[in-house]
Amino acid sequence: MKKNNVYILEDRGLLYVSGYDVKEFLQNIITNDIDAVSENNSCFAGLLSPQGKYLYDFIVVKHKSGYFLDCEKKIIDELYKQLTIYKLRSKVDILNLSNEFVVAALHKDKFLELGNSKDQNGYTTKFREDTILLDPRHNELGARLIINLEKLYLSLKKLNLQSSNVEEYYDLSHSLGVPQIDTKKLQNKLFGIECNFEELRGIDFKKGCYVGQENTARIKHKNKLSKRILPLTLLEGNIDNEILKVNNTEIGKVLINNSKPFALIKIKEKEFEFDKELNCENAKVLFKKPQWLSII
Structure with a gap:
């Protein structure tokens, strides 16, 4: 990645989860601690099967009274259905906002030029009222700007960024060992912890129970990885x-x-x-x- 390049991640989608019970709802099903997510901190997390097998991964970002789930667009309909199944009687609303918002990736150094930024994985702030965060998985993946599509190009102009070939970004992601394309092919093929969730800051072993927690903890603590x-x-x-x-x-x-x-x-x-x-x-x-x- 070059400092003044930006990569429009059109293959990423955004679900918006909100409502009175949203925090408890997410805390009970995802691998990371939703209590750690705030206006100034985002996290990487996964949704596992009851057996602890990988199903989906996403970045959780605070947005207004709810949370964005930044995920691969190919799986967004499946993720929506899975969350709806777990919803039951919870007071939670789930919206697919992929047609309204877009995710753009930019260099870490460009992010750190912002006066209100910090060199801290997951650190989240605002640029012209839109959310921008340092990738919680690996800092060499740079920052992510989540922005309304109508405002995108004006913001990129103000940041002096030039749109570049997205393959460069995904080549970097591959070299860093972070799968982001065709993740559906991983579903039920391996345990979430085998996806390096721990090293990529995607699991909190101190939080309470979540779907798949028992096998995940067993593999971790009995050194069966x-x-x-x-x-x-x-x-x-x-x-x-x-x-x-x-x-x-x-x-x-x-x-x-x-x-x-x-x-x-x-x-x-x-x-x-x-x-x-x-x-x-x-x-x-x-x-x-x-x-x-x-x-x-």
């Missing part, structure tokens, strides 16, 4: 076959197979190594260890 979702670099061949084998030993499965692939890898398998070319059955691949990932 043996698989991780990792960015895959294809050096040669193809990965159409989702099973990855090295020396006839299965090391993992390709879950997201697009131009920015991710695989669920058995990180404790002796045949697996970071930063080494691995000869699989139909491909030569490489896994670079994300700098934030601590693995013994």
Whole structure:
């Protein structure tokens, strides 16, 4: 990312969740602590199955009397339905505002030029009355501006930003080990904690119960985390076959197979190594260890 570039994330959608019971409603179902979300702090969170399997992830941002859920647009209708199922008799309203608001990504240094900003993951402030925040997952992902579509280009002009190819942003996200495209392919294929939610600040292990909390806590506290979702670099061949084998030993499965692939890898398998070319059955691949990932 360059300082004066901006990336219009048209593939992101926004749900707005509000109402008298909204705080309790979200606290009971998402992986992170809604009490930590305020006008000055946003968070990354997930919604898991009762078994602790990954379903959806999103960024939670305070907006007026409710919260924006910034998520991949491809899954927004599913997420809306899932939240409606959990709603029951709660006094909660859920609106899809994707046609009114847009998310734009910009460089961290541009964000820090704002007089009311801080170099703190999730730090949230305003620019011309619109929400802007430093990405809560990883600071190299820069900042996110959530803005009404009608005001977007005037604000970008005032920030002296130039619209750039969004592929640059997603290439960066892939290199950092943060999947954001085709996340539907992860659903029910792995546990939320295997999505690196802890390292990406997406789980609060001190909050009360939430959907999938029991298995998530068990994996964490009994040191049973043996698989991780990792960015895959294809050096040669193809990965159409989702099973990855090295020396006839299965090391993992390709879950997201697009131009920015991710695989669920058995990180404790002796045949697996970071930063080494691995000869699989139909491909030569490489896994670079994300700098934030601590693995013994």
